[in-house]
Amino acid sequence: MRGENAIITGGARGIGESIARLLAKMGAAVIIWDVLEDQAKAAAAAIAKDIGVKTLGSAVDVTKAASVDTALDAAMKEFGKIDILVNNAGVTRDGLLIRMKEEDWDLVLAINLKGVWICTKAVGKVMLKARKGAIVNIASVVGVMGNAGQANYSASKAGVIGLTKTSAREFAQRGVRVNAVAPGYIRTAMTDKLSDEQRGRLRNMIPMGDLGTPDDVADAVAFLASDAAKYITGQTLNIDGGMVM
Numbered sequence: 001m002r003g004e005n006a007i008i009t010g011g012a013r014g015i016g017e018s019i020a021r022l023l024a025k026m027g028a029a030v031i032i033w034d035v036l037e038d039q040a041k042a043a044a045a046a047i048a049k050d051i052g053v054k055t056l057g058s059a060v061d062v063t064k065a066a067s068v069d070t071a072l073d074a075a076m077k078e079f080g081k082i083d084i085l086v087n088n089a090g091v092t093r094d095g096l097l098i099r100m101k102e103e104d105w106d107l108v109l110a111i112n113l114k115g116v117w118i119c120t121k122a123v124g125k126v127m128l129k130a131r132k133g134a135i136v137n138i139a140s141v142v143g144v145m146g147n148a149g150q151a152n153y154s155a156s157k158a159g160v161i162g163l164t165k166t167s168a169r170e171f172a173q174r175g176v177r178v179n180a181v182a183p184g185y186i187r188t189a190m191t192d193k194l195s196d197e198q199r200g201r202l203r204n205m206i207p208m209g210d211l212g213t214p215d216d217v218a219d220a221v222a223f224l225a226s227d228a229a230k231y232i233t234g235q236t237l238n239i240d241g242g243m244v245m
């Protein structure tokens with residue numbers, strides 16, 4: 001990926017940071033967009049120091065087209081082109097469907113689904129013009145299987161899978177590939193909130209018997225973003241220890 005530039009949304013920590021680090025190790029310059037401005041800048045600076053690639057960390061809210069456009073202008077001025085976009089920013093606001101508050105539904109759909117559309121629209125335009133690009137969307141196994149207590153989250157992630165297929169079809173003839181990964185349960189701040197009992201129950205649902213790591217997800221994203229996947233588009237790759245078969 002030497003000479004390529006990659007944007008990772010929600011890259012300040014967790015899975016996004018692992019993806020940014022791996023793409024940097026593969027030679028790409030990385031641009032981290034996150035609502036957590038200080039953490040985005042710190043993660044970008046740490047990657048530059050550890051790996052020696054050019055990086056940029058910016059405050060971006062993926063639900064706001066104006067915020068994305070401003071950050072994209074800044075990235076284009078600094079880097080000149082964008083080769084890879086990883087739509088990773090995402091949140092949960094769990095609760096049973098009949099008790100779920102409308103604001104929790106709206107927030108999760110806005111960040112996890114509308115945010116992917118906003119970033120794909122803005123960065124996709126640049127890629128289509130260049131006739132080159134790879135977009136990888138971070139969906140979830142619950143977008144495929146459903147999950148009690150996650151009506152908003154599972155709907156948003158199922159939406160991401162549909163959006164991946166449509167953008168892949170619209171962009172295919174102009175050199176831009178769009179794929180998704182659907183992680184199962186991965187050890188991050190998002191799953192640290194689970195109780196020991198919930199984690200025990202999860203382990204029983206995973207054929208491989210344990211939670212995954214952010215690096216497991218990053219490896220699959222790097223593959224789909226690389227030329228090794230140059231004839232693959234519109235696919236969703238499950239990274240879940242065998243939960244979905």
Ligand SMILES: NC(=O)c1ccc[n+]([C@@H]2O[C@H](COP(=O)([O-])OP(=O)(O)OC[C@H]3O[C@@H](n4cnc5c(N)ncnc54)[C@H](O)[C@@H]3O)[C@@H](O)[C@H]2O)c1
Nearest residue numbers: 010014015034035061062088089090140183185186188190
């Ligand atoms: N952890 C898991 O088990 C798991 C499983 C399946 C899918 N995922 C998905 O992986 C992705 C990363 O999750 P994670 O576990 O690393 O979570 P995380 O909370 O550690 O990281 C998410 C990042 O997104 C950022 N973010 C939130 N709202 C944003 C916004 N409006 N604009 C820009 N950035 C924003 C956060 O600040 C944070 O840095 C998410 O899309 C999540 O749904 C996680």
